[in-house]
Amino acid sequence: MQSEIPQLQVITAISEADTEDYVSQLLFSQGWSIIFRAFDFSALENFLLQRSVTLRTVIIYKSDLPGFNAESFAELATATTTLISIDSIPINAHLLMTHIRSQLRLPLIVNPSRSLTPGDPVQQLTVKPTHLTITGTNGAPGRSNFAINLGNYLSVQTQVRLIDADLRAPAIEYLYGRSENPSTGLEIVNLDSGTKPISLPKEDSSRITITDLGALPPIDEVVTDRRWQANLINQILEQTTTLIYICKSSGLSLIRLETFISQLATFSQEIPIIYLLNQSGNSREDRALERHFRSMVSGEEHFILPIENRITTNFSTPTKRGSAFTKEIGKIASVIR
Numbered sequence: 002m003q004s005e006i007p008q009l010q011v012i013t014a015i016s017e018a019d020t021e022d023y024v025s026q027l028l029f030s031q032g033w034s035i036i037f038r039a040f041d042f043s044a045l046e047n048f049l050l051q052r053s054v055t056l057r058t059v060i061i062y063k064s065d066l067p068g069f070n071a072e073s074f075a076e077l078a079t080a081t082t083t084l085i086s087i088d089s090i091p092i093n094a095h096l097l098m099t100h101i102r103s104q105l106r107l108p109l110i111v112n113p114s115r116s117l118t119p120g121d122p123v124q125q126l127t128v129k130p131t132h133l134t135i136t137g138t139n140g141a142p143g144r145s146n147f148a149i150n151l152g153n154y155l156s157v158q159t160q161v162r163l164i165d166a167d168l169r170a171p172a173i174e175y176l177y178g179r180s181e182n183p184s185t186g187l188e189i190v191n192l193d194s195g196t197k198p199i200s201l202p203k204e205d206s207s208r209i210t211i212t213d214l215g216a217l218p219p220i221d222e223v224v225t226d227r228r229w230q231a232n233l234i235n236q237i238l239e240q241t242t243t244l245i246y247i248c249k250s251s252g253l254s255l256i257r258l259e260t261f262i263s264q265l266a267t268f269s270q271e272i273p274i275i276y277l278l279n280q281s282g283n284s285r286e287d288r289a290l291e292r293h294f295r296s297m298v299s300g301e302e303h304f305i306l307p308i309e310n311r312i313t314t315n316f317s318t319p320t321k322r323g324s325a326f327t328k329e330i331g332k333i334a335s336v337i338r
Contacts, residue, residue, distance in 0.1 A: 012048070014039040014062035020092060024061060027094055028101075042068030049077060058082045061101065095319065096158065098335040103131060131209045132240045133337055136217040137247030138257040143279040144247050145172040146312055148213040149180075151245075153316035154330050156186035159208040163187055164201060166237060167215030168194040168230070181314050192233075199232040201240070212237055217246075220264040243337050244272045250281040250290050259297060275333065276303040302336055304329050 011033050015021035025035050039045035045060070052058070058081060064071070078084050085104045090097055135148045145167070152163040161184075165173040174189055192198050201212065214237060222231070238244070246261065248254040258276070276298040281287050291305055309326035317327040 010034050010036045010058050012037045012039060012045065012058060012060045014042070014045050014060055014066050015087075016040055016063070016066050020063070023092055024087070024097065027097060028061075040067070042066055042070065042074070045077075046073075049082075059085060061085045061087060064088055093319070095331040095335050099155075099158070099337075102336060131337065132242050133209065133211045133245060134214050134237055134241040134243075135211065135245045135247065136214040137277075138249070138254045138261075139216045140249065140251075140254060140257075142247045142249035142254060143306075144215065145176055145213055147245075147247055147277070147279065147306070148211055149173060149177055150312055150317040150327075150330055151333065152187050152209075152211045153180075153182075153184045154318055154327070154334055155209055155211075156184040157319055159186065161187050161208070162190060162210045164190045164192065164210065164212040166192050166201070166212050166233065168192060169215055173213055176313060179314050180316055182316060182318065184316075184318070197229040199229050200236045210240075212241075217261070220261070238272065241272050243275060245275045245277060245333075247277045247279050248294070249279050250287055250294075252290065255290065255293055255297065258294075262297065274301060275336065276301055277306055277333075278303070279306045280308050281305050282308050304333055306330075 011028055013021050013025055013035060015024060021038060021040075025038065028035060037045075037048050039048065045066075049058075060077065060082065062069075062074075062084065064074075064086065074084070083104065085101055087097065087100065090100050133151070135144050135151075137144050145165070148163060152161045155161050163173060163177075165171045167173075171191060174191055177183060177187075177189055190202055192201075201210075214234065217234070218231075246258070248258045276294075278291060278294045281291055294305075295303065306329050307325045309324055311324070312326055317323065317330040319331060320327070323331070
């Protein structure tokens with residue numbers, strides 16, 4: 002179940018040389034192919050006229066490109082050509098990659114309800130909301146704390162809805178109440194087990210929804226069970242754009258991870274998965290567990306979250322001098338779908 006973006010060919014349309022060079026080098030470091038660098042709109046048009054319409058192309062641009070006309074630029078978008086504006090994105094590796102990947106991994110459509118006006122950047126592209134689901138092994142691997150830290154990090158740039166769907170052991174509201182730096186862009190939603198919910202609350206304007214699902218039962222049970230709890234889990238998984246599976250740094254947790262991986266074939270649909278080893282230390286045993294974890298998830302997106310005692314009260318935000326834990330949160334934020 003590989004979780005990579007299909008191979009893309011990228012065109013940059015950025016007039017300022019230093020910015021263009023930074024973006025190109027960043028994309029190159031991620032293994033992306035830059036096939037053309039347009040420094041004005043005329044050069045971009047001429048290049049695209051000679052290019053096959055069947056090739057998947059991404060144009061990363063800024064609207065200060067010489068000769069830029071929003072209406073003409075919008076016409077470049079096709080089923081195989083995606084336009085991504087970085088006008089409002091700071092020149093920061095994590096923020097740029099988060100923004101670019103979020104546009105690529107979701108279907109982009111031009112909003113027909115608004116007409117473009119000259120000089121208006123192409124912001125009429127709308128995207129299906131991102132829905133992240135967090136699950137993992139039994140034994141408190143740190144799902145809720147991770148969910149809050151990721152939500153707090155992402156909410157600096159966009160609205161985030163954080164749903165506590167761990168009906169057996171809800172903890173998000175309590176943990177978030179202890180925060181020293183809560184974000185105003187993070188909305189907490191609790192599900193009430195007494196009402197036996199079989200679906201999530203209706204989506205609002207939140208760009209990103211993060212659901213803490215708690216420990217996932219055996220997958221074969223989830224797909225065959227018809228009780229309301231299983232219906233809720235299935236409904237959440239159907240909406241999920243990325244599943245984040247967390248295990249803690251212990252031998253028993255890795256055994257349970259191995260069981261989860263062995264059952265993936267019974268999933269009714271493919272879901273990109275990010276694997277996390279949480280609160281890993283520096284002892285000889287920790288290093289051995291880390292090596293075993295990496296071998297188990299080799300070829301898949303995975304991260305090691307180091308021990309960080311402050312994550313329960315001082316939640317992660319994008320800062321230049323964040324802790325090692327926060328830096329890993331930033332890397333995870335850059336690859337979510």
